[in-house]
Amino acid sequence: EPEVTQTPSHQVTQMGQEVILRCVPISNHLYFYWYRQILGQKVEFLVSFYNNEISEKSEIFDDQFSVERPDGSNFTLKIRSTKLEDSAMYFCASARGGDEQFFGPGTRLTVL
Amino acid sequence: GQQLNQSPQSMFIQEGEDVSMNCTSSSIFNTWLWYKQDPGEGPVLLIALYKAGELTSNGRLTAQFGITRKDSFLNISASIPSDVGIYFCAGQGGTSYGKLTFGQGTILTVHP
Numbered sequence: 001e002p003e004v005t006q007t008p009s010h011q012v013t014q015m016g017q018e019v020i021l022r023c024v025p026i027s028n029h030l031y032f033y034w035y036r037q038i039l040g041q042k043v044e045f046l047v048s049f050y051n052n053e054i055s056e057k058s059e060i061f062d063d064q065f066s067v068e069r070p071d072g073s074n075f076t077l078k079i080r081s082t083k084l085e086d087s088a089m090y091f092c093a094s095a096r097g098g099d100e101q102f103f104g105p106g107t108r109l110t111v112l
Numbered sequence: 113g114q115q116l117n118q119s120p121q122s123m124f125i126q127e128g129e130d131v132s133m134n135c136t137s138s139s140i141f142n143t144w145l146w147y148k149q150d151p152g153e154g155p156v157l158l159i160a161l162y163k164a165g166e167l168t169s170n171g172r173l174t175a176q177f178g179i180t181r182k183d184s185f186l187n188i189s190a191s192i193p194s195d196v197g198i199y200f201c202a203g204q205g206g207t208s209y210g211k212l213t214f215g216q217g218t219i220l221t222v223h224p
Contacts, residue, residue: 004154033211043155043200045211056211091154099143099162099204101212103154 002026004104006092012110013082021077021107023092032075033093033101034067036060043091049075082111114139118201118215125191126223133199133218134185141203144177144184145212149198158199159186191222 005024013019025032034046048055049067066078075094079086087110093101118135125131135144143162147155159170161177161184168175174187184201198219202212 035212042216043202043212043214045213048211058211100145100157100160102157103147105154106152108152 004092004094004102006090006104006107008107009105010108010110012112015084015111016081019079019082019109021079021090021092021109023075023077023104024073025075025092025094026096026102027073029094029096029102031055031095031097031101032067032069033095034077035091035093035103036088037091037106038088046077046090079109082109084111087111114141114203114205114213116201116203116213116215118218120218121216122219122221124221124223127191127193129191131188131191131195131220132185133201134183135201135203135215136183137203137213138182139203139205140181141205141213142181143204144175145202145204146173146175146184146186147200147202149200149217151197155200188220191220193222193224196220196222 007022032049035043037043045058047057047061064080068076089106089108091106092104095101116135116137145160146158149155159175164181165179166177172189198217200217201215
């Protein structure tokens, strides 16, 4: 069964460093999303992406964040200058076109 | 923004018991989804609901989309130890391909 994959599974970085989180959505899906989950809290929406552009973004998704679909398979989230409060699980999700979003296993980001 | 209130926060039950959890919102949603999350993993889609009043089953799971479009419940019948995890409701409003708003989660513990 096709699934969303994410790399790395765990990323440790120093405050102020740039990180890129990578996702490979399900191959025939057209809608892509990033969410984050701070430890012990609920999942929060960051950004949605369709037709090579951002469809919607939350207030969390400020100028330090960017997304890209550099080729036909990858979908990336970049944080330009990480802060301590960026430490969280980051989940990529994709949808074919309906309402069912399928999530990847997540990347645990730890900012020191 | 849109908020979902999910209850109960946690449940401790014996194997074989039935479980019920629900989500309410002050806003209308067009779609309700229920996810299960195991520790350190991404949310896994259990059931998706698209129409007010809709009742949908998936094995031992049954979920309903409230008639007012502001609530949903999930029932698990005859619980087993592998049902342990965190269950999240998620609502999707506005465009069909939009962001998911998640509830705070229900932590389910099943004693054998």
